[in-house]
Amino acid sequence: MSQDTSTAWPVADQALSQDILDLVQQASHRRLFKKGADEAMETLNRGITEIVVLAADTAPIFQLAILLHLPLPIDDKNVSYIYLLSKIALGRACGVSRALMAVSITINEASGLFNWIRSLKDKVERPMV
Numbered sequence: 502m503s504q505d506t507s508t509a510w511p512v513a514d515q516a517l518s519q520d521i522l523d524l525v526q527q528a529s530h531r532r533l534f535k536k537g538a539d540e541a542m543e544t545l546n547r548g549i550t551e552i553v554v555l556a557a558d559t560a561p562i563f564q565l566a567i568l569l570h571l572p573l574p575i576d577d578k579n580v581s582y583i584y585l586l587s588k589i590a591l592g593r594a595c596g597v598s599r600a601l602m603a604v605s606i607t608i609n610e611a612s613g614l615f616n617w618i619r620s621l622k623d624k625v626e627r628p629m630v
Contacts, residue, residue, distance in 0.1 A: 512557050512584045517624055521554055521585060524621055525594040527614055528606045536595055538567050541605035545578050551618050552581045552625065554604045556588030568602050583625045 588600035
């Protein structure tokens, strides 16, 4: 069964998706991420979020309702976000066997990922303009 991802924007293309998944995987190894919509919202409210990755294929409807409220507070905090087509791939990049709706990559300038995150944010923000 195919999911309708027409409400998700901006959606990463194949090349950008791979870059994002690689970054999420590296962030998970360094414990610089939070999994799930609630934890992503918590890092947003604490002001430690660099970028949020959302799954465009989120379903059923009650999960979709949770996910659809995230872009507004993300925009309010001036944080970049992007949708990936696969919640399963997002979960695997985080090292878990279940699908994930949202992942928040957190700030740590000494992590060695800071320049990678900045470069990726530039790529993510480019499709939005």
